[in-house]
Amino acid sequence: MQRELKREALLRAAMAAFHRQGFHETSLDEIAQRLGVTRAALYYYFQSKNDLLVACFERAMQLARDSLAKAKREGAHGREKLILFFKRYLAITEEHALETEDRLKLIEERDRLERELRALVKEGIRDGSIVPCDPKLAIFLMLGAVNWVPKWFSRKGSWTNLQVAQAAAEMLDRMLSTAPSANVTDDVRKARVEP
Amino acid sequence: MQRELKREALLRAAMAAFHRQGFHETSLDEIAQRLGVTRAALYYYFQSKNDLLVACFERAMQLARDSLAKAKREGAHGREKLILFFKRYLAITEEHALETEDRLKLIEERDRLERELRALVKEGIRDGSIVPCDPKLAIFLMLGAVNWVPKWFSRKGSWTNLQVAQAAAEMLDRMLSTAPSANVTDDVRKARVEP
Amino acid sequence: MQRELKREALLRAAMAAFHRQGFHETSLDEIAQRLGVTRAALYYYFQSKNDLLVACFERAMQLARDSLAKAKREGAHGREKLILFFKRYLAITEEHALETEDRLKLIEERDRLERELRALVKEGIRDGSIVPCDPKLAIFLMLGAVNWVPKWFSRKGSWTNLQVAQAAAEMLDRMLSTAPSANVTDDVRKARVEP
């Protein structure tokens, strides 16, 4: 059980580092030093740097799947489900540099996730909650936006992660919504009398 | 002048490679081989790999500034100017991995650009074309989305770059627009970018 | 006594592995796993990998000495004694990679064995059973031939170890024998080794 804890800590450190700097830019030394151990100690928990990346990716996927499941349960309509998902989704890994064998499995998994997300967009378009658009592009834009944000709001900002997530979700919501956005737009529309 | 031409070719090759694979994943050998010269020849044109990256970044910034200037001249209101800019912006560089000295200069420059973009958001909010929101976050989201897209639509897709740009612009526009969805799209559609 | 048994098993596993793959190519992990224990457990029985090698070598030497003693008792003349020895000799160890201190002791021991073998050659030359030749070279050739054989007849061949030993002994015998080929073989064939 001691071991699982350390492995977990290592995994978290690796996810953070890979996310911050990218896979190739992160040396095992960095990760090891952050945990106060030697580079070689990592090999007690992971067989290679690549395996570590795979584990990070799998963890991220698992978190994403969980978020998605919960969002699908709690959202009222397509758009809401989608936005709920994005509000939870924050972990990212680098899908670069995976060795071909692992790469295929992970790409497959990632594609499955994207397919589900696109399905939500279609559902939203059908039920009238989402504006007509290309689902693939919509998802890419949102993923890009979401993946990008933490690079800027890492710790320096005065915002909490929750505040960032909330505000970002509102904007992405507006990007898709057919309704005048509930939160802020209403007030605004009134303020905007003549063009 | 012969030299300028070669240097220009080198810069373009580097931008393409860095953009495609990232800075650390691109070896000077790759760039050199694509130009049919030796690795060592590059040092006749650039003092280091890092200098090459700096040059790439400066070039990207210059392209961005030009796009911005044109967009400001041609857009009718804040939102339109912004969207026009994004429709032109496509070059990306890696802001990672810069050595500290250069890094500061470039970060400063990038910040100046972002400040201007944020100013446009504020202008849009004032003139009623953009929904009230946090300008910083809005810009990050849009940059993220825009920076992410080319990773997916590289070559496989059947869309042209222009089509992608058009569709993406519409969605980002909707994210900010105070106008009802339908109209918005029309506004943007008129503000075409020549190929 | 439990301990001795385990130590013996370990030694045997090490001899087999070193013999099969060489000293440097065999990791302690391999040996440990074959015995179903941890790498660290080996250190309860041997102080170091090098000590393990020394023990292997000593065991091989002991086996060789026993073979030699028996051969000297049972052989009728010099050549026969020699050939009898070779028919028994099969264990090999790596004399490489010994640390200097141990190396000297082992080389000394190996030299003693070789001296005795050379003495047998001289005896054979004197008693007329062995053709005049350089004893040192003769022994090296025979050792080389014998050490080499198991690399080829490992498991694939249809021959049993005994058959190989028999046939090889005949040929080596002929290399030294003063008698016409036909007779020689008969002499040796009678001097059987029990399985």
Added chain:
Amino acid sequence: MQRELKREALLRAAMAAFHRQGFHETSLDEIAQRLGVTRAALYYYFQSKNDLLVACFERAMQLARDSLAKAKREGAHGREKLILFFKRYLAITEEHALETEDRLKLIEERDRLERELRALVKEGIRDGSIVPCDPKLAIFLMLGAVNWVPKWFSRKGSWTNLQVAQAAAEMLDRMLSTAPSANVTDDVRKARVEP
């Protein structure tokens, strides 16, 4: 042309080192230092340590083939051809540790050589110059003996390589010969009156 010379020197140093210590026991540092260069410099001439080994093996094979061709031209009968070959053959490489792809090619080549040698044994048996025996075993014994010798007569001994080769060839010859060996046996047979 300068390059070919250096590459040749490197190859020779590698052959010597691999032959002396084995492949795994030889570090690239050792080879590099013997040539007065850095480890990294080797990669200018060979793509990997494994490639270096492959080159060594190919060179050894080429030398063996040349020796064989000459021996077949010059020898009068099967046995003589064979013995002539062994008198020339001295270069050895480690066939261990080749990566599977290269390994197959080289094993194939080595097998071809062995097949030819075995054919000579058969020819000798047919023409009556070689005593009836298993050709495969005979070749293995001779290869083993020959491969082993240089480990002992490296430089310390007072014998020249030529003297060693001459004496070893005589002994191996006797191992196969149907005739009372010309060189020494004749005198011997006379000396040996009563058993």
Added chain:
DNA sequence: AATGAATGAGGGTTCATTCAT
């Protein structure tokens, strides 16, 4: 008697960089 966990040294490899030519 044996294990889990960690270490440190060393090895192969890549790559930006330099310099004489």
Added chain:
DNA sequence: TATGAATGAACCCTCATTCAT
């Protein structure tokens, strides 16, 4: 203007070894 040759630092990884438990 460009190349051939070489370097040194950094990286990933393996493995014998240690030590508390």
